[in-house]
Amino acid sequence: MCTVFKAAIRQVLPHALLVVDHFHIVQLANRAVTEVRRRMTLTQRGRRGRNSDPEWRMRNRLTRSAARMPGKHVDRLTDTLEALPAKIGAPILDAWNAKEDLLDLLATARTHPNREHVHQLLRRFYTRCAATDLPELHRLATTIETWWPQILAFMRTGITNAGSEGTNRVIKTVARDAYGFRNPKNQRLRTRTATTRRHRGHLNPA
Incomplete structure (x- = not known):
């Protein structure tokens, strides 16, 4: 996901189909969740995360796909975040939910989804990001919007490296x-x- 690379390909191979691999999209989404978690801990606790902080202990689970976790682990994650002080747990939970919305959208790749279903999932993700005041989610939504044609190409072709x-x-x-x-x-x-x-x-x- 490099604008320089994109411009170079457009110039040399104007008819080539550009595809953004879902690997990079998931990486960006997980990075946004991690940045929110770190910022909330730093601003609310006045320090970096420690083993005594519930959100720090859940850091690895936050970057896993809910679809690949047992239901009890997902329930424990959400319960832990909801039990935290609202200024810490609520933003992290918002970021995690936005990440999961994006993963649900990417999961439709290779399933030949209809256009309406894809845009419903995309709208849900954008709405989730817009409803928060988290700059990390706003940046993620802007990136998805910028690269949406190439992301849609992946969802239609399933091409991945x-x-x-x-x-x-x-x-x-x-x-x-x-x-x-x-x-x-x-x-x-x-x-x-x-x-x-x-x-x-x-x-x-x-």
Whole structure:
């Protein structure tokens, strides 16, 4: 999601279909939730989050998709946020709900949804963001609006580079791991071993 890249493609390949991978959209949504959580803790508690703060303990669960969590975990998350002081819990819950609205919209990809259903989900997301005074959600909504044609192209085609993104993540993780590295040759060998078809498994089942 780079405007420079977008402009370059339009100039060189004017008839190409530009697609925004849902991976980046989910990443932006999770980042917005995390930024809201950190800001609320800092402004209301006057410090960074600690293990004693319920919202800090829920930080990983906040960035998971509700559709992939057991119902009891979702209930515990919402109950925890609602039990917090309103100035902390309410904004975080608003951000989390907006993120989930966006994930519901992206989940319609490859299902051939009708236009009305897509725009209902999109309107629900925009309405949720507009109903808050959270700049993080306003920025997220603006980004979605700016890139909506390319996001819609993903939803219609299902084109994604998730496989290569997963492999790149493994490469970066292994490259940061200094154990066993004595020279660049060993590092390259370790990275190559970690990303072979046999070892990456779940990254590329094919």
